[in-house]
Amino acid sequence: MDTSAYLTAVVEQTRTLAEWVDNQDESAPVPTCPKWTLADLVDHVGATQRMVTMLVGGRMTDPSDAFAGYVPAPADSAEWRTWLNDGAAEAKQAFDSVTDDTPVWDPSGADAGVPFWSRRLFGEISVHRADAAAALGKDYELEPEHAAGAIEDWLDTMTSRGYWENKPDFAKAMRGDGQTLHFHTTDAAGEWLARREPDRVALEHSHTKADVAVRGPATDLLLVLSRRRPLAEAPQLEVLGERALFAHWIDHMDWTTDT
Template sequence: METSASLNAVVEQTSTFADWVHGKDASAPVPTCPKWTLADLVDHVGSTQRMVAMLVGERMAEPSEAFARYVPGPTDSAQWRTWLTDGAAQAKQAFESVADDTPVWDPSGDSAGVPFWSRRLFGEMCVHRADAAAAVGERYELAPEHAVGAIEDWLDTMTSEGYWQNRPDFAEAMRGAGQALHFHATDAPGEWVARREADRVALEHKHTEADVTVRGPAVELLLVLSRRRPLAASSLAVTGDRDLLGLWIEHMDWVTD
């Protein structure tokens, strides 16, 4: 998804998120993130968007200044709608001021910070809107092509060099000898093969034989892979080594706690 389209979708989804949480009980639990309250979720979404706006808008080569200028969310939930929509607008404005090849810190280990962060904000908003829906009792819907984009973000991030280096627990658990997991969206173009190698997880985009294959609607794939919905509660079809899939899902705990 192009940067401009990603940010337009971020603004649109943040507006929906903001409407859902506005004025709600800040202490309400978030079932899909058991350690979080609704206030924690709102703080995470809005503060992350502001931090990325700083990183991108100020062309930062490393993140310490953006982290130091962390902006916490309001404690009064009646202020949440405005605070959230302002954060999304700031992020969109920051991306409009740069090109895709503008040098910006890229935690993936690559050197494409602007596309990385536009993809990340989009993926984050897709997943965290599901968290908000679970917390306040709203119906979660996502267009299949957007769900494919969010899966792409999730898998690209989890298999990046930067993630492997910064999460030794994940790296140790995912080391393998070529075991492959195939994820296949059935309602939009989207196929991924995650192959467990000794020094990385290699992500491929093709149809191939695998040790376990998971097929179904893109939004179901997204929710299961991001641990927002148990596999048993989904409509996904699984063939092959279910234990391998279970190991994979067990370690998909990024931005969950």
């Protein structure tokens, strides 16, 4: 997927989320994010999109101004639908105004801010829409190709140099001496090999023998990797090899649920 396709999908998925949360109970718990209410979830999604809009639209190489411009969600859930849709539309306009090589702050350390943030917004809404589905009893559906794209975002962000350097507890837990995990989507193109090294987790797109391999439908794999669905509730996923290694990996994939 390219930047334009990511943002089109962001607008579409945000529209679905906005319909789901319209006029809902602001205090409803979000079981996949135990510290959050539905109001927290809406606030996070919409405010994040607006901050990224400021970063990209303002061509910011220093993120402090965008973070200072945090815009909270309306307190009244009757206003959420419009607020969410407006934010997604503004984000798409911001990305339409730049090119992939426009200088924008990239927290991953790769110096490619526009592609990073387009994919990050897509990954955010894909996972957080699953949170809303869990909170409201909705069926969560995602095209396999989109689920594979969200897995790519999740894995690439979690294994980036910037994430490693800014999350010391994560880095400590993920240090290794070459242990490998292979992830493979069976209904869309997607293969990833993660190697736990002393100074990073190296991510490759390859098919090779690993200490543990996890394969199955892309949406199931996304929800398990992002800790939105327990492995025991994803019977279509096949785990081959050292299950304890995969369990350790999942135990530390807590970036979104703790925010």
